[in-house]
Amino acid sequence: MTAEHLDGNALAGPLGEIFAVDVTSATGRCASCGLTGPVASLRVYGPDPGLVARCPGCEEVVLRLVRAPGTAWLDLRGTVSLRMNVPD
């Protein structure tokens, strides 16, 4: 990818609209190459027309998030799993 990217930290606000826990500090697993790491370390492109997060290892799309009036569309097909800390 040659376009400038941000990282998964930039997803904190947009994902914070949807989830009650901070997803950027969750450990995710890439469906394409199996790399595991914090969501914060993903390469994020956007914000328009939507946020696209790619694996820093293989560059495949791990997560996509599109926000429109009254709706948020989250595509996680590039993610095998998300492991996050939750308070007991």
Place this chain on the structure above:
Amino acid sequence: MRRLVWRPAELVESVAETAVARTLRFRVPGWPGHLAGQHVDVRLTADDGYTAQRSYSIAAPADGDLVELTVETVPDGEVSPYLNEVMQVGDQVEIRGPVGGWFVWRTESKAPVLLVGGGSGIVPLMAMIRARRLAGSRVPFRLIYSLRDPERRYYAEELRRPDPGLDLTYLYTRSAPDGLSRPAGRIMLDDLAEGGWPASFEPDCYVCGPTAFVESAADLLLALGHAPERIRTERFGPTGG
């Protein structure tokens, strides 16, 4: 768990850091507090309902309902020129947060800390330095602060004052002040070897700045033997504004 909501934020103070950056202090009623390194989203709404929002790192530890940001004016930006040049004390924007739980330093942490900041990437690192001081933490900190020239320095006066346990190295990329032995230039392996900690000390490393700076600094830290899980990065994009 709380829901992320937009809150009205009133500007109570605006102070110039450099010719193009200002520290803005907002009063945000109901602010839930935050950790050093977290950021906020700021939203502007025009009279016709058009909105623009940007993320900014918080520059100072939690202090009641006060939230302090340092914003660099991006020419032709949608948000920063308003915040820095138009907004007056007493005016309001909307702020939501705090957000982000990854690029965070907690005062109970005991590992030595290396902070590596490029340009305005100093902002969340300064929140960590201030949080350490406020908490009376004795965890040793080292800061490597890379910037174009001395006029670009944020928090210059505060960083000049002695802060026991905080070591500071400035790197200049375009023009260095007279008397420095290091020529102006981008961050190199030796800079991190000399200004940082040996990898065997297992420091927590926080790297923040423009994407290219963060990638090269993180690669250099890996080359010096720092474990990937001890290197936390945050990239400031060119898409800001």
